[in-house]
Amino acid sequence: MTTIPAARSAAPPPAAPRRRRRHGGTRLRRRLAPYVFVAPFLAVFFAFGVYPLFFTARLSFTNWRGTGAAEWVGWDNYTYLLTNGAFWNSLGNSAALWLLIVPIQMVVGVLVAVLLNNAKLKLRGLYRVAFIVPFVTPLVAVAQIWVVLFDGRYGAVNALLGVFGVPEVGWLTTGAWAKPTLALLFLWKTTGFIVIILLSGLQSIDGAVYEAAEIDGASRGRRLWSITVPLLRRTIMFAVVLQTLAVFQMFAEPFVVTQGGPYNSTTTAGYYLYNHITRADLGTGAANSFLLVVLVMVLSLGFVRLLRAKD
C-alpha cells in the first residue's frame, strides 16, 4: 500500500466553468481565509511556545530563584555549568545511553523490518502488532513494572537467570548495571516504532533492484548490506535523529526507575535539568536547557550533514 489514500478518493468531475463570475466576489475571502485558519494555532504556539522560549533565554542570564528580583549575572550560569563536573557527568551518562541504545536499535530495526517486509512471511500481521505494543504502553506503568522485574532480590529477571545458575545481579543498585537496565527499557519501549518507520522506507524501494542483484548471484547478506542499507540511508538517518533527540531528553525513565542513581550513574541530561527546577535554581536551569538545545541541534545537524555528504 504505497498509494496515497487521497489520490484514490473519487474526485468529483471538474465542473464546467459556467460559474466563473462568482469567483470575483469570493477573492477577498480567499485571501483572508489562511490568516483565520492559522490564527488559533499561532495564538497557542506563541503563548506557550515562542514566548516561553524567549523567557528562558532571558532567564538564563539571571540568578532568579522564582521569587524576588532577578539579578543580571551575564554568562555566569553558563560558565558555572561548563566548568561543573555534574553537568558533564549528565552529558556523559546520556552519551553512554545513546551508545547503548541507538546502534543496537538500528541494527535490530533494519533486520526486523527487512524480515517483516517479506510478503511470504507467516504471522506477519501478528509480529507487526506485537512489536508496537510496547510503544503504546504508558511509560510510567512500564517503568514501574521494570522496577519490579529487575529487583535484585525478588525480581523475575534474576529468578529466570537463577534457573541457569547465574548469581543475583543488582540491576538497579549497581553503577555498572543501572545504565544498561535503563537502556533496555528504552530499547524495549521504542524499537517497534523504529521498525515501523524503517518498514515505510523499505516499501518505497523498487523491487526491481533486487532482481538485478539476484541475477548477479548476490547473497542475502550481500544484498542487505549493499542494496537495502544504502537505499534506506535517509530513513535510517531520520530514525537516528529522532532517537538522539529522545535519548538526550530522557527524563521519565530515570525519574521513576532509578531517581538518577545509583551514584548519579543514571542522571541523564534531562534528569539533571529537572534537578535545577526542584532546587528552584531557575537561572541555571534555563542556561542548562539552552546548552542542551545547542547540543541536540548540533548533533542533529551533524547527522543531516553526514547524510548529505554521502548523497
Add this chain to the structure above:
Amino acid sequence: MTATQAPVRRERPRIGSHVLLMLLLAAFLAPVAWALLSAFKPANDIIRSPLTFDPTRFTLDNYTAMFQDVPIGQGFLNTAIVLLFKGAITMFFAPLAAFAFAKYRFVGRNLAFGAVLITLMLPTIVLIIPLLLEMKTLGWVNTYQALILPGAVDAFAVFWMRQVISAVPDELLDAARVDGCGEFGIFWRVVVPVIRPGLAGLAVLTIMNIYNDFVWPVVAASSERMATLQVVLSTLAQNITGNRIGADYATVTGELLAASSVALIPLLVLFILLQRHFINGILAGSVKG
C-alpha cells in the same frame, strides 16, 4: 512474469528468521504479559515465585487493595477530561492550520512554518521552567487549563497534517470552489473527508501522547485532585506505604502491578481495535523524513 508482481521480496523466509522474530516477540510481550498475569497472584507469591502462575490461587486482592489505597479513579477522570478537551482542540485546529500552510500563499507563511520546524527540534524540557512560571502568573497551577492549553495545537500535528494535505490535488479544491464552496467549506467538506486515514492516525497518536504524557503534568499539576493517571502511577509506591503503616514489599508490589495493569489496558484495547490506522498513521507521518 513474476517480475511485475514483486514489489516485495519473494523468497521464502528461512527458519532462522522465524526463530529471531519469535524470540523478539516473546521479549516484547513478556513484561506486559507477566505484569497482567502476576497482578492476579497473591502478593506473597509474586515475589516468592515470580516465574510461576497457579490458576487455583487466582485472586483479586491486589486490585481491591489498590483501589482502596490509590486515588486511581480520580487519575482516570482527570486524564479523561484532558483527553477530551486537548484532543478535540488538536484534532480540529491542527489540520485547519496545516490546510492554510499547505494550500494557501500568505504573508509570513514561511516564517511561521519555519518556526514550527524549529520547535520540532527543541527538547520539550526547555519550555518547562518558563511555562511553569507563566502558569503561576496566570494562576493556573493545578488547574485543567494548565493541563489542556500548553501544547494543545501540537507543532508536530501541524507539520504532519501539512504533509498529508499537500498530497490532496489542487484540482479537487478548485472544483469545489467553482461549485461555490466557501474556503472553510473546502476544508470541512473536501479536505477532511479525503484525509480521513491521516486524521485517524493523528487521532490515535494524539490520544496516546495525551494519555501517556508525564513530564508536564507532574510539574504543573501534581496536587492529588489534579493528578492525571500517569502522575498517580508515579507516586504509587509512596501512596501505598503512606496509607498502610508497615506495608511490606510484597503488598506494594502487588498493588503496583494491579495499578499498572489498569493503566495499560485501555490503550492496549484501543490499539488492538485501531492498529491498522495507527500503523498507517505512523507510516504516513514518517515517510517524508
